[in-house]
Amino acid sequence: GIDVNEWNPSSDKHLEAHYSADDLSGKVQNKIALQKELGLPVRPECPLIGFIGRLDYQKGVDLIRWGIPELLNDDVQFVMLGSGAKMYEDWMREAEAAHKDKFRGWVGFNVPISHRITAGCDILLMPSRFEPCGLNQLYAMRYGTIPVVHGTGGLRDTVQTFDPYANDGQGDGTGWTFSPLAVDSMLWALRTAISTYRDHKESWEGMMKRGMEKDYSWENAAVQYEQVFEWAFIDPPYC
Numbered sequence: 742g743i744d745v746n747e748w749n750p751s752s753d754k755h756l757e758a759h760y761s762a763d764d765l766s767g768k769v770q771n772k773i774a775l776q777k778e779l780g781l782p783v784r785p786e787c788p789l790i791g792f793i794g795r796l797d798y799q800k801g802v803d804l805i806r807w808g809i810p811e812l813l814n815d816d817v818q819f820v821m822l823g824s825g826a827k828m829y830e831d832w833m834r835e836a837e838a839a840h841k842d843k844f845r846g847w848v849g850f851n852v853p854i855s856h857r858i859t860a861g862c863d864i865l866l867m868p869s870r871f872e873p874c875g876l877n878q879l880y881a882m883r884y885g886t887i888p889v890v891h892g893t894g895g896l897r898d899t900v901q902t903f904d905p906y907a908n909d910g911q912g913d914g915t916g917w918t919f920s921p922l923a924v925d926s927m928l929w930a931l932r933t934a935i936s937t938y939r940d941h942k943e944s945w946e947g948m949m950k951r952g953m954e955k956d957y958s959w960e961n962a963a964v965q966y967e968q969v970f971e972w973a974f975i976d977p978p979y980c
Contacts, residue, residue, distance in 0.1 A: 742962030755856035762953040775861030779845045788817045791862035796825030801868030808924045822847045882952030892918035915952040
């Protein structure tokens, strides 16, 4: 569950513009504001990918590190926010220096900027090796940002891979999961997301709205949690 009052794109005090599933126009305004804030070229049509999290082995930062050179051959922008292992902090600074028009690495953690990245990005990447629950993918969907995640734990439970042929061709799903945990499969999922963003705007908007309309509130999570206990007591263990 997430705090749907703190994480609400229609009222978030940290955002340049508010928006909702019924009116998505403010989303691109937040993207432009984020590009300006980070000193990236202001290109609202360019896919903007984000990562927010600890810089350590669990979060799959090594995959991002090895995949970035190939990914940035494409016409994309990438922003990372996080702190942790010094080797990854140093790498983020080096990547920013080497790809000034495409990559930004914010070393540290900042609550307002985490909200603005979540709102301003088109895609949120989470290549975690394990993730019992995960919150950033829930925040992303709440903000109409499409998650691309490793298919593990809570990431697999909460992100439904996009199927353009479901519902009589209307599509279904809220993002992409990839497996196995490897650079090639991560890049494949990202490229699929990027091509969908560029070439299938109607499908992309459908994914945004489906994610924004899902209920990840604490109230809904508590009801499901209580249901597990009820099921457990239906058939008590034999002693």
